[in-house]
Each structure stands twice: as structure tokens, then as C-alpha cells.
Amino acid sequence: MIYADNAATTKMSRAAIDAMTACMEQEYGNPSSLYALGQHAKETLERARAQVAAVIGAQPEEIYFTSGGSEADNQALRSAAEAGRKKGKTHIISTAFEHHAVLHTLKKLEAEGFDVTLLPVHTDGLVRVEELDAALRESTCLVSVMTANNEIGTIQPIAELGALCRARGVPFHTDAVQAVGHLPIDVEAQHIDLLSASAHKFHGPRGVGFLYARKGIRLTNLIEGGAQERGKRAGTENVAGIVGMAAALEASAAHMEETAARLVPLRDRLIAGLREIPHSALNGDADHRLPGNVNFCFEGIEGESLLLLLDDRGICASSGSACTSGSLDPSHVLLAIGRVHDVAHGSLRLTLGDDATAEDVDTIIQNVKEVVEYLRGFSPIWRDLQSGKKPFIL
Amino acid sequence: MALYSEKVMDHFRNPRNVGVIEDADGVGEVGNAKCGDIMKMYLKIEDDVVQDVKFETFGCGSAIASSSMATELIKGKPLCEVKQLTNKAVAEALDGLPAYKMHCSVLAEEAIQSALEDYYSRHPEKKPAE
Numbered sequence: 001m002i003y004a005d006n007a008a009t010t011k012m013s014r015a016a017i018d019a020m021t022a023c024m025e026q027e028y029g030n031p032s033s034l035y036a037l038g039q040h041a042k043e044t045l046e047r048a049r050a051q052v053a054a055v056i057g058a059q060p061e062e063i064y065f066t067s068g069g070s071e072a073d074n075q076a077l078r079s080a081a082e083a084g085r086k087k088g089k090t091h092i093i094s095t096a097f098e099h100h101a102v103l104h105t106l107k108k109l110e111a112e113g114f115d116v117t118l119l120p121v122h123t124d125g126l127v128r129v130e131e132l133d134a135a136l137r138e139s140t141c142l143v144s145v146m147t148a149n150n151e152i153g154t155i156q157p158i159a160e161l162g163a164l165c166r167a168r169g170v171p172f173h174t175d176a177v178q179a180v181g182h183l184p185i186d187v188e189a190q191h192i193d194l195l196s197a198s199a200h201k202f203h204g205p206r207g208v209g210f211l212y213a214r215k216g217i218r219l220t221n222l223i224e225g226g227a228q229e230r231g232k233r234a235g236t237e238n239v240a241g242i243v244g245m246a247a248a249l250e251a252s253a254a255h256m257e258e259t260a261a262r263l264v265p266l267r268d269r270l271i272a273g274l275r276e277i278p279h280s281a282l283n284g285d286a287d288h289r290l291p292g293n294v295n296f297c298f299e300g301i302e303g304e305s306l307l308l309l310l311d312d313r314g315i316c317a318s319s320g321s322a323c324t325s326g327s328l329d330p331s332h333v334l335l336a337i338g339r340v341h342d343v344a345h346g347s348l349r350l351t352l353g354d355d356a357t358a359e360d361v362d363t364i365i366q367n368v369k370e371v372v373e374y375l376r377g378f379s380p381i382w383r384d385l386q387s388g389k390k391p392f393i394l
Numbered sequence: 395m396a397l398y399s400e401k402v403m404d405h406f407r408n409p410r411n412v413g414v415i416e417d418a419d420g421v422g423e424v425g426n427a428k429c430g431d432i433m434k435m436y437l438k439i440e441d442d443v444v445q446d447v448k449f450e451t452f453g454c455g456s457a458i459a460s461s462s463m464a465t466e467l468i469k470g471k472p473l474c475e476v477k478q479l480t481n482k483a484v485a486e487a488l489d490g491l492p493a494y495k496m497h498c499s500v501l502a503e504e505a506i507q508s509a510l511e512d513y514y515s516r517h518p519e520k521k522p523a524e
Contacts, residue, residue, distance in 0.1 A: 300452065301452065302430050302431070302452055302453050302454050302457070303454075304454035304455055305406070305453065305454055305455050305457075305458055308403075308406065308455045309407075312407065321430055321454070322429070322430045323430060323453075323454035323455075323456075323495075328429060330430065341427065341428040341429075341430070342427035342428060345427070345430040378409070378412045378413065378449075378450045378451065379432075379450060379451070379452040380423060380432050380433070380434040380450040380451070380452055381427055381432055381452045382452070383414075383450060
């Protein structure tokens with residue numbers, strides 16, 4: 001089997017599994033308990049916090065553990081919105097292709113009276129710094145731009161966007177769920193005030209993540225209860241999950257450069273191979289993209305049937321077609337970069353794992369070619385395109 | 395539970411009656427690319443019986459399986475029976491479809507009825523009195 005859906009989730013690393021197993025066996029005390037067993041668990045928890053903080057250039061007390069990226073996004077946006085409202089600032093800027101954890105929270109905030117501007121991301125899937133500059137207002141209380149897009153993998157100019165926000169005194173949040181552990185992050189150098197991350201995207205366990213909040217940023221609780229996480233996130237800590245996350249992140253960060261150096265040529269080999277398929281197109285900029293991300297549209301076919309047939313051939317991938325999203329519309333990301341519905345339905349996302357090989361890539365190329373050709377063979381759209389009854393879009 | 399029944403996967407993986415009938419007596423095309431599903435049915439009719447049927451489909455697994463099953467259900471059948479074909483019959487023959495995929499069976503029914511209408515419009519004398 002070739003697992004090429006690492007943007008969905010990743011296989012846990014040995015480091016994470018070992019750290020968690022040891023923690024579950026030995027550290028079963030509640031970190032809030034006063035006896036030694038509890039206090040030992042507390043120390044373990046704080047060591048994990050320091051490990052996570054170090055990877056992104058933060059202070060340990062700026063890290064808040066959450067149940068994952070979605071919770072961190074929700075809390076970041078809610079907190080900045082609350083703080084803004086207190087100062088009479090109710091304008092929020094984000095982008096059209098954020099994760100739904102951000103977009104749906106923004107929809108709720110809009111219903112609560114906030115004014116939301118979504119920046120365009122253009123056909124290359126990149127935000128323009130000057131467009132953020134033009135969109136900023138006196139009343140802007142938050143800018144939220146993802147570090148790297150989860151579908152098309154495009155990497156945003158975070159340092160420049162952060163610098164602009166800092167100069168204008170506006171808090172800057174980035175959903176870095178796809179980036180942490182894969183790209184270098186430095187909250188100081190990139191002027192990031194709030195950052196969301198999720199453990200299972202960098203070979204940690206599912207159900208755990210963290211929110212970085214710069215000192216001085218006041219967080220709003222999503223979950224009320226005990227005084228865990230400096231009173232900002234109630235509930236007994238998922239110590240084993242957090243320890244697994246810290247171990248996974250440390251391991252990923254230690255090999256980040258070499259992993260990227262190995263994956264980029266494989267990614268480009270995959271892109272070059274898939275480009276040989278007629279009437280296909282790469283989605284998003286070819287260079288400013290995550291090391292393992294490839295996303296294509298193939299005209300005349302639908303993504304779900306492509307995925308099912310690839311699964312039969314032992315390849316795990318994903319698609320932005322409506323049928324795979326459970327809604328009537330294809331991926332909002334593909335629509336945001338200007339793909340029309342007709343071709344957005346025929347999209348394929350392949351996200352390579354750290355252990356991907358050139359053989360894997362060649363196997364994927366061969367199989368995608370065969371399946372696309374097979375499906376086109378009985379597609380009425382493909383027939384119309386080929387006979388000239390309809391013009392090709394790609 | 396898997397997304398689709400064994401029957402759906404079988405018809406998706408090995409679709410029956412795929413292709414085109416160049417000299418079809420009735421052709422029906424429904425759906426649109428914007429929604430991600432298009433089905434095209436070709437009928438060959440003799441003596442008020444479906445002698446042959448072929449389909450082409452752009453769509454998801456259940457759209458392809460629904461088209462395939464619908465062609466099986468009408469092949470060799472008299473037109474009076476074809477006219478009674480419902481999406482429910484297609485879905486049941488596939489051992490069910492997920493709720494949000496039921497529209498695929500609706501499209502299959504519509505494609506066949508549209509092909510039948512096309513046949514009757516070419517041969518009005520064949521159309522049974524309502």
C-alpha cells in the first residue's frame with residue numbers, strides 16, 4: 001500500500017509511540033494532584049510544553065494544549081474577536097481558502113456582528129501582502145492567514161504578513177496545522193501572535209494540538225471548568241497525548257531540513273509525471289508549496305471514482321470533489337483559486353509521507369494515468385470535449 | 395461499515411453495458427458537470443422491447459454503479475415495464491445507497507426516462523396512450 005494522504009493524517013512516529021507508552025504506563029497521576037505521582041505527571045507535562053515551545057521559538061508559558069487544530073483555531077479567533085469587541089474593533093481579515101475551522105468560526109462571528117473581509121488567493125493560491133495592507137482598517141482586530149494550505153499546499157508569506165500586522169498593531173493568527181513539523185516556524189522572526197497546530201499532522205497522536213498565544217494576548221475560554229492550562233482550557237490534561245505530540249514534534253523538527261530536501265525532488269517528479277496526462281493542471285504555485293503536496297485537476301472525470309479505483313490499486317489519496325465532501329459543491333479551496341466546478345470535481349490530492357520513495361512516485365504516476373484514461377473512456381463530458389462539442393477548460 | 399454495499403462496488407468496478415450505441419433509437423442525457431454527475435443512456439429498441447442499452451457516466455462511484463444497474467434492469471424488457479422503472483428500484487437492486495447518494499439513482503431513472511422520451515419523440519406512433 002502507498003499511503004499518499006499525509007495531509008489528512010500521518011502515521012505515528014516510533015518516538016511518539018514509545019514516549020506515549022511509557023507515559024501511559026508510568027505517569028497515570030493527575031497533574032493537578034499534590035502527591036508525588038501527580039506532581040511527576042505535572043513535570044512531564046511541563047517538559048513537553050517546553051519542548052513544543054522551543055520548536056517554534058516561543059516561551060513555554062505561551063503554549064496552551066488543546067484537543068487539536070480545530071479547537072486552537074476556534075479559541076484563537078474567539079479570543080481576538082472578544083478582545084477587539086471590548087475596544088470597539090469588529091473587523092476581521094482572513095482568506096477565502098482557510099480551513100473550515102477558521103471559516104465556520106468567522107461565519108458565526110459575522111452573525112454576531114463582526115465584519116469579515118476574505119482576501120483573494122489568486123490562481124497561484126498565494127495571498128498578496130499589498131492586498132492585506134489595503135484591507136487593514138482602524139477597526140481591524142485580527143488577521144488570520146494559514147501558513148500552508150491543507151489542500152493545495154501553498155505556503156503564504158507569513159513573515160511579511162506578520163510584519164505588516166505588527167506595524168499596524170493588529171494581532172496576527174496563523175493556522176499552521178499543515179506547516180508545524182514540516183516548515184521552519186519562528187514566532188518571533190515571523191511576527192506571529194497566535195498559532196494553531198495539530199499533533200497528528202506531524203506523526204503525533206490524533207486528538208491533541210496546541211495554541212500558541214503571545215504573552216499579553218488575552219485568551220477567551222471555550223471550555224469552562226478547572227484551572228488547567230493557566231485557566232484558559234479546563235479539563236484534566238491528556239498527558240500521554242501531549243507527551244506523544246512533543247516527542248513527534250521534536251523528531252520531525254530534528255529532520256525537517258533533510259526530509260524536505262528528500263521530498264521536494266519526489267514531489268516535483270510526481271508533478272512532472274502527472275503533467276503528462278493531457279488536459280490536467282497542477283493546483284497552486286509549483287514552488288511555494290509544502291514539500292510533499294501535489295494537487296491536480298483532470299478534466300472529464302470525477303474525483304471520488306478516481307479515489308476508489310486508486311484505493312483498489314493500493315493507493316490512498318483524497319479529492320476535492322463534491323462527492324467526497326458530502327456537499328453539493330466541490331472544494332472551496334479549488335473554487336478560491338479560480339477552478340470552475342466542472343474541473344474542481346476532478347481533483348486529486350496526493351501528499352507524500354517522509355518515507356516516500358521514487359518507486360512509490362512512479363507507481364502512483366502509472367496508476368493515476370491508467371485510471372484517468374479508463375474513467376475518461378466512458379465519460380460523456382470527455383466525449384463532448386474530444387469531439388469539439390465543448391471547449392476544453394484545461 | 396463501508397461507504398458502499400458490495401453490490402455497488404461490484405457495479406462500480408465492473409460496470410455492465412458501458413459504451414455507446416451509434417445508431418441508438420433513443421438517447422437521454424441528464425445531470426450537469428457543475429454538480430459533478432452526468433449520465434447518458436443509449437437505447438436500441440425493437441418491437442417495443444429494449445434490445446440493447448449502453449451508458450456513459452461522469453460521476454462518483456454510486457453514479458457509475460446506478461447507471462450500470464439501471465441498464466441491467468431494463469435490458470430485454472418491454473417498454474411498458476421500462477416506463478415503470480423508479481430510482482427506488484435501482485437503489486434496492488444495489489442493496490441500498492447512502493442517503494446523500496440517493497440522487498445518483500434518481501439520475502439513472504431520469505436518464506432512462508429521457509432516452510425513452512427521445513425514442514417516442516422520434517416515433518410518436520409508438521407512444522402508448524396516457
